[in-house]
Amino acid sequence: MEQGQQLTHILQQFDDCADFKHIAYPELNVDLLYFDHMIDAGKLSREVLSPLLSVTENEMASALARLTFTIKSENKEIVVAILSGSAALFHGGQAYIIDMYDPKGRAISQSETETTITGPHEAFSEPANSTLSLIRRRIRSSHLKCIRLQVGEVSKTDVYVLYVADIVNMDYVQELIRRIREIEIDAVHDTNMLVQLVDDKPASIFPQFYTTERPDAIASKLAGGRVVGVMDGSPFAFSAPTSLFEFFISSDDYYQRWSLGTATRILRFIAFIITILFTGIYVSVTTFHYEMIPQKLLLTLSESRSRVPFPPVYEALLMETVIELLREAGARLPTKIGQTIGIVGGIVIGQAAVQAGFTSNILIIVVASSAIASFVMPSFIMSASIRLIRFGLIVLAGIWGNLGITVGIAFLVIHLSHLTSLGSSYLTPVAPHKPGDWMDIFIRAPFKLLGKRPSQAKSPNPVRMKPKE
Amino acid sequence: MPTVKEKLSSFHVLILIYMTQTGVVIISLGQMLAQTFGLNGWLALPAYCIAVTVNLLLIGLIYRMGQGKSIFEIMEQRLPKALLAPLYLALTAVWSMLACLVAIEYVFIFQMIAFPTTNPVWFKLVIDLLAMLLCVKGVYTMSKASTVFFYLTVWMYPFSCLLFHEFSWKRMTPFFFHEGDFSPMGMTGIYTAFLGFELVMLLFGYVERSAKLMKMAIWANLLVFASYMYICLLVFGFFGFGELQHMQFPLIDMFAFVKFPFIERIENMLYGLLLFTMLSTMSMYYWSASEASGRLFTRVKPEYRGLALVAGTFFVGLIPDTLADVNVWLTWLGIAEICISFGLPLFLLALLMIRKEKGKTAHA
Known part of the structure; x- marks a missing residue:
């Protein structure tokens, strides 16, 4: 295909693309095509535009030799290269692709969703x-x-x-x-x-x-x-x-002393149990199993619930929904308005709802504890999944009490047992049973005990730290 | 990777068999022992353990002689399938009905304790759905679920040390096996508490090469024995023989005495947790029935076989109305299962010794 034909075809491809640049040097028989917002303008000027101004057509070969390029002949490849941030230079029936890609993105900044107290703070950015x-x-x-x-x-x-x-x-x-x-x-x-x-x-x-x-x-x-x-x-x-358990691990655990890391990790597992079960147990106990509450606590609870006109399951679902609304509103709004939402929500939930007889004090404590516990999870996506599961367990607790909760857990366990990640069991190291990994899952043991890579990785080279002689 | 079929490790075999053996019977085992064997009836448990171990050794012999081949392969390589069809049908019927009745027993007990006004069919429906979900996913997923169920229930054993202060050796009395009725039905009923171990026969071919299948099965049985001994010793020393004879569910009554400043009557949680052990037992029996029926209906997918078995037995399960009826059904099916647990290995042994594999020459 001749240069003219090829060029016309490519220019047709970028028809109606206002951000597309086409610079022609008829005296040199050179055409340059690129997107200026995708390339490093300084580099283009320095390495391509300036030399082109000072050469004649006969000197083009030596000018091109100074550039790093690849020659493409297929139109499709040339289009893809231009779209990927390269400049395409047409000369003498050939297309020279010069990589000039320079994505203009956000600078490296601090992680907002996975903050740590100790350890590095930088996070990935988009490019x-x-x-x-x-x-x-x-x-x-x-x-x-x-x-x-x-x-x-x-x-x-x-x-x-x-x-x-x-x-x-x-x-x-x-x-x-x-x-x-x-x-x-x-x-x-x-x-x-x-x-x-x-x-x-x-x-x-x-x-x-x-x-x-x-x-x-x-x-x-x-x-x-x-x-x-x-x-x-x-x-x-x-x-x-x-695996499921990997979502309970935060980088912070390794930057603190092992005992602190272990304590925090255990706290996260407790938080997980509180998140999914606490409100469900409240509903189950106050609906079906009052006998499980000791007498002294029962007095406080019945007094707290005496003015509430709804069954516990509706009361709990109402409060959980309000908490979720607050969380979602807080996440979508700018930080300053988000704070206002927090205060308004706190007052409405904390005091007005109880005074109006919409809910009991104890449920406020239960719902707030489980909401706080859900935010302890280092992974936002896992935390959101768990919060959603909690709703299912509350409904089941409202229908069948403790059995409902157990049915819900059984369903979860069955589902998790069948789940895999790249074909590897999602419940590793509990099932399949890999006790060696427990040191880095349920606790954060001292580094000398973490000498092997996780078994789930099935690494051909499982030793990560040589034991001291 | 997904293309590689995962196999059971030693630990999984141990837990799977332990969870299959442990069932709802545990809550009334103390009373059954007191009624059948009288004073210090818990001392009869070692005899059961020995009987099960002998049975397991017999199954181990088949495993060794058959070189780890599945029992169905052993049979089909020596006998025509038409001859085996009635046997497969019988196995499917017994195993699926046992699964169904285990669930009904749990549902009736639960309904009696917690929800006397609710129709038990609803509970049964949900439990059947869970069992079906579990059994159609295959034995590897079942073993993983059983492992998690094991961890969710095992903490009840250390938890029971809170009851030690009420335990007294004096309640044991120095007499052994007095005042028991020694009824064959009672004795069979106690043996059913150990059943589930025989399903190890179906695990041939599903375990890793390195896993010591039969050794693990024996260890699982010993673990079940140890847990039953512990629970029964505890209830005998907690309530005493006289009281125990008249209690229906001593284990639940015993846990009713556990108190914390923020929660009490934790037996309400105990019978919820028993769902996990019951689900393991139930799904294992359904899976076994599905495996047996799969030899007859090879074209039917395991998912549909599981669904058909659960649905079929669900309707049969609507017949017994009371817990007493269920117990009678369970005892008869238990007898059938005991016959299978001894009879099937003996039949396989005879086949292995008498008949050569099809297509093999005499000196091969």
Whole structure:
């Protein structure tokens, strides 16, 4: 195909694209095509535009030799390259693709959803380059491999699969790549959306990939033998395989003394139990099993409930819904207005609802405790899932009391037992039973006891720390 | 990876068999022992444990002689399928009915204690749904669920130490096996508390090569024995023989004495937790029935087989009206199951010794 024909065809592709730039140098027989907001303008001016002004057509060959380029002949490839932030230079019937990609994104800032007290504070930002750089800075090894894939028929979003060779189990890498390649969708907008497209059980309420915006967490997953995924345009990276218990772990646990880390982790498990069961037990006990309340407490409880006109299940659902409304409003509004919502909600829930006889004092304590407990979970997505499960258990408790709660738990256990992450059991290390991993799941043992990588990673090189002689 | 079929490890086998054996009978076992064997009736439990161990050794012999092959393969390689069809049907019927009756027994007990005005059919329907969800997912998922159920229930044992202050050795009396009725039905009833171990026969082929299947089955039985001994010793020393004879559910009554400053009468939680052990037992029996029926209806998917078995037995399960009726049904089915637990391995042994595999030459 001649240059003229090829150029015309490509220009047709970008018809009606006001942000598209086409610079022609007829005297040099050169055409330059690019999107100026996607490229590094300084670099383009320095390396391409300025030299073009000072050369003649005969000197073009030597001018091009100074550039780093790839030659593409297929129109489709050239279009994709321009869309990916390259400049396409047409000269002498050939298309030279010069990488000028410079995404203008948010600067690296502090993590807002996964804050830690000790340890690094920086979080990933949207451009994949910045995310990959943050990871590479933490794992300076040539064994850290990075495979680029594209997702989205329209969006053509770059997805990178990262792993540390010799540590990772390649079966997991291949499985993840296969799943990503099989995605057929118009566009993917965030990592949290991407992982739902490669989930083992997309209908499940539980996240089957661990997503985080913390580079230190991702570096530890890579070193632990897991596969990591990064998507351009999302400040979240994901790792797999994961388990239910991994969502209870925060990076902070490793930066504090082991005893504090252990205590915090146990606290999180208690918080999990409180979140899903506390309100349900209140409903169950006050509806069906009054005999379970000691006499002294019973007096306080009956006094508190004496003015409430609704059955406990409605009372609890009402209060839980109000709490969820407050949480959602607080999350959507700007910080300053969010605070006002908090105060208004606090007063309405805390005092007015009780005085109006809508609810009992004790239920306020129960609902507030379970709401606070739900925010103890380090992962926001898991925390949201658990809060939703709580509603189901409250309804079941309202129907059948303790048996209802047990039925709900049994259903959850059955569901969790069947759940997998990249084909690996979601209940690891409880089922399958891997007691060696318990030291880093239920407690945070001293580092000398954490000498092996998690068994779920099925790493060919399971030892991470040599024992001292 | 998903293409690799996951197999059961030693620990899973241990827990799965333990959870299958442990059932709702545990709440009335003390009373059954007192009534059948009289004073210090709990001392009869070792005899049951030995009988089960002998049975397990017999099954172990089949495992070894059959080189780990599934019992269905052993039979089908030696006999025509048409001849085996009645046996498969009988196994399917007994195992699925046992699963159904275990659930009905639990539902009736629960209804009697907590919801006397609610129609038990609703409870049964929900429990059947849970069992179906569990059994159609296969033995590996069932073992994982059983492991979690185990951790959710096992804490009741250390918890029972809060009752030690009411325990007295004096209530044991120095007499052994006096005033018992020694009825065969009573003795069979106690043996049914141990049933579930025989399903280990169906796990051949599902375990990892390294897992010591039969060793784990024996350990599971010993664990069940230890837990029954502990519970029965506790109820005998807590209530004494006289009182125990007239109590229907001594374990539940005993836990009613546990008190905390913020909660008491925790037996209300105990019978809820028993749902977990019951679900493990029930799903294992349904799964076994599904495996047996699968040899006859090879084209039917396991999901549909499970659904058909649960639905079919659900309607049969509507016939018994009272707990007493259920207990009679359970005892007869228990006798049938005891016959299977001894008879089936003996039949397999005979087959292994007498008949060669189809297609193999005499000196092969």
